[in-house]
Amino acid sequence: MLGGMMATLCSRGPDSAGFAIYGEGRPDMVKLSLHGASEGHVAAVAGRLAEALGKELDFAVRHTQAIVSVAETDLGHAEAWLTAHAPEIAVVGKGRRMEIFKEVGNPVAVGKAFGIERMAGSHGVAHTRMATESAVTTDGAHPFSTGRDQCLVHNGSLSNHNSLRRELRREGVTITTENDSEVAAGYLTWRMRQGQSLGGALQSGLTDLDGFFTFVVGTESGFGVLRDPIACKPAVMAETESYVAFGSEYRSLVDLPGIDNARVWEPKPATVYFWERGQ
Amino acid sequence: MTGVIDLKSATIRDLNSRLQDAASAPEGSVWHVANVRGHHSVAVGIDRPLTVEVEGNTGYFTAGMNHGAEITVKGNAGQGVAETMSAGKVHVTGDASMAAGASGRGGLLVIDGNAAARCGISMKGIDIVVKGDVGHLSAFMAQTGRLVVLGDAGESLGDSIYEARLYVRGAVTSLGADCIEKPLRDEHRAELAGLLAAAGVTDVPVDAFRRYGSARDLYHFKVDNAGAY
Numbered sequence: 001m002l003g004g005m006m007a008t009l010c011s012r013g014p015d016s017a018g019f020a021i022y023g024e025g026r027p028d029m030v031k032l033s034l035h036g037a038s039e040g041h042v043a044a045v046a047g048r049l050a051e052a053l054g055k056e057l058d059f060a061v062r063h064t065q066a067i068v069s070v071a072e073t074d075l076g077h078a079e080a081w082l083t084a085h086a087p088e089i090a091v092v093g094k095g096r097r098m099e100i101f102k103e104v105g106n107p108v109a110v111g112k113a114f115g116i117e118r119m120a121g122s123h124g125v126a127h128t129r130m131a132t133e134s135a136v137t138t139d140g141a142h143p144f145s146t147g148r149d150q151c152l153v154h155n156g157s158l159s160n161h162n163s164l165r166r167e168l169r170r171e172g173v174t175i176t177t178e179n180d181s182e183v184a185a186g187y188l189t190w191r192m193r194q195g196q197s198l199g200g201a202l203q204s205g206l207t208d209l210d211g212f213f214t215f216v217v218g219t220e221s222g223f224g225v226l227r228d229p230i231a232c233k234p235a236v237m238a239e240t241e242s243y244v245a246f247g248s249e250y251r252s253l254v255d256l257p258g259i260d261n262a263r264v265w266e267p268k269p270a271t272v273y274f275w276e277r278g279q
Numbered sequence: 280m281t282g283v284i285d286l287k288s289a290t291i292r293d294l295n296s297r298l299q300d301a302a303s304a305p306e307g308s309v310w311h312v313a314n315v316r317g318h319h320s321v322a323v324g325i326d327r328p329l330t331v332e333v334e335g336n337t338g339y340f341t342a343g344m345n346h347g348a349e350i351t352v353k354g355n356a357g358q359g360v361a362e363t364m365s366a367g368k369v370h371v372t373g374d375a376s377m378a379a380g381a382s383g384r385g386g387l388l389v390i391d392g393n394a395a396a397r398c399g400i401s402m403k404g405i406d407i408v409v410k411g412d413v414g415h416l417s418a419f420m421a422q423t424g425r426l427v428v429l430g431d432a433g434e435s436l437g438d439s440i441y442e443a444r445l446y447v448r449g450a451v452t453s454l455g456a457d458c459i460e461k462p463l464r465d466e467h468r469a470e471l472a473g474l475l476a477a478a479g480v481t482d483v484p485v486d487a488f489r490r491y492g493s494a495r496d497l498y499h500f501k502v503d504n505a506g507a508y
Binding site for chain 2: 229230231234236249250251252253254260264265266268269
């Protein structure tokens with residue numbers, strides 16, 4: 001369904017695509033989303049990681065990525081091993097439930113390569129990119145991880161990302177690309193590290209982030225939406241008894257079940273919205 | 280004559296070509312557009328009095344450049360509905376997204392729900408009646424025409440306004456540069472009553488509205504400001 005929603009908006013961003021899927025999780029395990037050069041490459045690295053940890057690892061390889069589940073107690077070791085022995089591997093996400101997949105290419109083809117339509121979960125985020133601020137690379141594709149089980153996608157462009165990147169690096173936040181959206185993700189990570197809630201971090205972003213943005217932020221239990229005060233970039237919501245959906249345009253929502261009777265509305269500028277899944 | 284154009288089989292180009300062609304869509308004909316599914320540019324550039332009923336939510340620029348048709352969107356309209364309309368009527372039964380009625384030169388745009396940011400931006404003679412609220416920077420640089428809002432108006436209403444007249448019943452978050460409240464005189468009551476009647480609003484007294492317009496300080500050259508150039 002997410003793939004279908006995204007496919008209708010291919011024309012908005014044809015160069016790369018990414019997904020965050022919130023599937024099953026276990027309380028004592030952490031899923032690492034690893035991105036490599038090829039299926040063989042990530043599979044081999046996952047195998048070597050298992051050897052290094054000295055235990056059987058549960059991992060699933062899809063296209064250029066592997067989702068590796070490691071015990072909470074092994075997480076530090078696993079991350080240190082990856083940095084030291086497989087520096088070419090990008091850890092694009094980690095969390096109890098969140099899995100991130102992203103790649104350059106036509107969004108429909110990318111979705112197919114990862115088999116997105118066969119995945120299940122409580123919620124998910126899809127993004128198609130039309131690069132403006134940095135190169136068309138997988139590193140520049142969204143979603144960006146902002147912390148455990150948290151991710152961000154962005155439509156727009158930030159004008160103060162260079163100065164903000166310098167400040168965040170000084171504060172010890174890891175930012176690997178020249179991409180402006182990664183800076184936004186890093187900014188939220190930093191704010192939350194200071195003790196703010198995600199909602200609070202987004203609220204602070206209204207003051208500190210200069211530029212155009214509509215953000216969608218995924219969390220373990222739901223997702224949030226924030227538009228800049230000028231509302232340069234589009235956003236539309238659909239709500240029914242059973243779901244909440246976001247799209248850049250209504251076109252991407254038309255195949256959702258019961259859409260004809262859904263409440264369809266536009267989120268207001270400079271307003272933090274959040275939807276949490278009922279337990 | 281009455282016709283149905285189904286966007287499941289017809290392309291947007293088919294739809295607009297048929298509606299724009301006087302041979303296939305003569306004056307007075309009535310058209311239903313089905314399976315709209317958020318398409319952009321639905322029923323644009325029609326230059327004669329037709330009736331077009333658009334069934335469902337639309338994408339960007341619905342009924343753009345309308346010149347005489349009466350177009351109803353049964354649902355929400357995306358950005359720029361009725362942009363540069365010069366004559367006719369466009370009626371949205373739900374909400375309208377940003378820049379509704381942008382640069383419109385004439386005709387009437389009625390929105391039953393809310394309109395988002397920049398409603399009536401650069402309006403040049405269009406009349407707009409919004410039964411709900413309008414977002415920020417509505418009537419930005421509005422030149423002529425009337426904007427009537429039965430609900431509230433967002434920040435910077437009428438920023439850098441010229442000679443358009445704005446009537447708001449609810450709260451105004453803030454007025455933009457050079458936009459001020461002005462007295463509601465009898466001539467304004469009469470024009471407001473006419474606009475409300477045209478939009479099918481019968482139960483709201485004109486005295487519930489406040490009028491806003493240009494202080495005319497910004498667009499006249501003032502020698503006192505010469506040093507600023």
